[in-house]
Amino acid sequence: MPPSLIYQSAASAIRSSWVKDIEAVEHPVHVTSSPSGWTNNDIGLAWLEQVFDRYNEEKARQSYQLLVLDDHGSHVTMDSKEYCDQNKILLAFFPPHFTHTLQPLDVCMFQPLSQAYSNELSTFLERSQGLSPIKKGDFFPLFWKVWVSSLKENTIINSFKATGISPLERDVILKRFIDTDPDEQGS
Numbered sequence: 001m002p003p004s005l006i007y008q009s010a011a012s013a014i015r016s017s018w019v020k021d022i023e024a025v026e027h028p029v030h031v032t033s034s035p036s037g038w039t040n041n042d043i044g045l046a047w048l049e050q051v052f053d054r055y056n057e058e059k060a061r062q063s064y065q066l067l068v069l070d071d072h073g074s075h076v077t078m079d080s081k082e083y084c085d086q087n088k089i090l091l092a093f094f095p096p097h098f099t100h101t102l103q104p105l106d107v108c109m110f111q112p113l114s115q116a117y118s119n120e121l122s123t124f125l126e127r128s129q130g131l132s133p134i135k136k137g138d139f140f141p142l143f144w145k146v147w148v149s150s151l152k153e154n155t156i157i158n159s160f161k162a163t164g165i166s167p168l169e170r171d172v173i174l175k176r177f178i179d180t181d182p183d184e185q186g187s
Helices: 039-060 078-086 104-108 110-127 136-150 153-162 171-177
Strands: 004-008 031-035 065-069 089-093
Touching: 004 136, 031 039, 039 065, 039 078, 039 089, 078 089, 089 171, 104 110, 110 136, 153 171
Parallel strands: 004 031, 065 089
Antiparallel strands: none
16 A cells, blocks of 8 residues: 655645645555645545545455554544445554554554665755755655665565464564563462
């Protein structure tokens, strides 16, 4: 599934200078904006309808699909729940404050992606000797380079294994919460 980017824009409009480097055929990416630069109920529902369902449409019509989410408010609206019910999408939610342990992409993907982006940004700043300000239009070329190099199918599959989601293995996660300090046992 391609990435979805949210630009911060007070008017909730995207300027062409921010996305000038995005070429539809070469860069399958979805772009929107919000005043805060974060998701909201409308963006969450639009993503569900226009991105998730679009990329899972063929499979979803044959059987139910499972969508695993954190507990962000934009994921649990009545409109989202109704859409999922009507389109054979089952929702499962991680408990609050546990995505760093349970969410596959948080556990194995986003930290390396973030580090790779920081490295790319440092290289960009070195080349400009810190004399060029970083603009919103600079983000996508830097981001896309690290997205392509970081998100590989095998790494994503291993992320689901590392969290015990697929194949389903609860002991993978339970072991993280068991106190293994021998000094603390039997006290």
